Amino acid sequence: MIRYLAVEGIDGSGKSTVTGALVEALRARGRSVVAVREPGGTPAGEAIRSIVLGRGFDLDDWAEALLFAAARAQLAADVVAPALERGDLVVTDRSYFSSLAYQGAGRGLGVEIVRVVNEAGLRGIVPDLIVLLRIDAEKGLAREDERDRISVAGIDLQRRVAEAYDHLAAAEPGRFVVIDAARPVSEIVAEIMKLLEVR
Ligand code: ADP
Numbered sequence: 001m002i003r004y005l006a007v008e009g010i011d012g013s014g015k016s017t018v019t020g021a022l023v024e025a026l027r028a029r030g031r032s033v034v035a036v037r038e039p040g041g042t043p044a045g046e047a048i049r050s051i052v053l054g055r056g057f058d059l060d061d062w063a064e065a066l067l068f069a070a071a072r073a074q075l076a077a078d079v080v081a082p083a084l085e086r087g088d089l090v091v092t093d094r095s096y097f098s099s100l101a102y103q104g105a106g107r108g109l110g111v112e113i114v115r116v117v118n119e120a121g122l123r124g125i126v127p128d129l130i131v132l133l134r135i136d137a138e139k140g141l142a143r144e145d146e147r148d149r150i151s152v153a154g155i156d157l158q159r160r161v162a163e164a165y166d167h168l169a170a171a172e173p174g175r176f177v178v179i180d181a182a183r184p185v186s187e188i189v190a191e192i193m194k195l196l197e198v199r
């Protein structure tokens with residue numbers, strides 16, 4: 001059974017929209033759902049979010065990667081682990097796969113070293129299903145309404161991130177499901193609901 005679901009994709013792929021609608025649909029069916037987003041979800045995590053996404057700091061790439069990992073470790077310990085212990089379904093808008101794609105590939109730090117650092121902080125609390133909302137880098141950026149410190153880096157970063165997500169999904173076909181993000185939100189949500197029923 002799926003207990004921890006992550007929605008991933010490049011900026012503007014529709015993660016927030018899909019996650020919101022999915023959580024609503026699940027709750028309407030009586031599922032106990034804990035919805036989170038990364039970075040954030042704890043007081044320390046929200047403070048880290050304002051540092052790492054705010055436009056006020058010029059961060060070194062490793063400082064950026066470690067801040068994301070720090071917010072994530074706090075969220076896993078304080079929110080995700082207790083929710084899983086209670087038997088709730090955890091749905092997250094982004095996960096450590098965002099760091100593998102953005103910091104590992106996008107910033108060029110290396111996917112494997114970023115994976116090791118994040119998995120050390122997570123202590124086994126990792127998603128068991130990842131839905132990748134797939135869209136062209138150009139279309140994603142065009143859809144985006146707000147620009148943060150990362151998405152202002154532009155189309156080249158967005159392209160490297162999109163390619164990295166494809167590789168991550170191809171490497172783990174058992175854990176990743178790829179969905180065309182150009183489809184209507186209602187169809188995307190229905191497909192994820194079906195997946196949750198089947199698995
Ligand atoms: P993300 O969280 O991945 O950055 P958002 O959910 O904020 O993406 O969506 C970005 C924009 O695209 C929003 O204006 C949203 O309404 C729109 N959008 C999201 N999903 C779809 C979709 N499947 N079809 C058309 N527009 C969408």
Ligand code: TYD
Pocket residue numbers: 010011012015016038039053068093094095096098099100102103144148150151
């Ligand atoms: P998010 O709030 O999901 O923004 P968007 O709705 O634009 O996708 O994420 C903010 C930014 O943070 C986004 O550009 C991706 C970036 N990010 C990373 O670079 N690494 C990470 O580990 C995470 C969680 C996000």
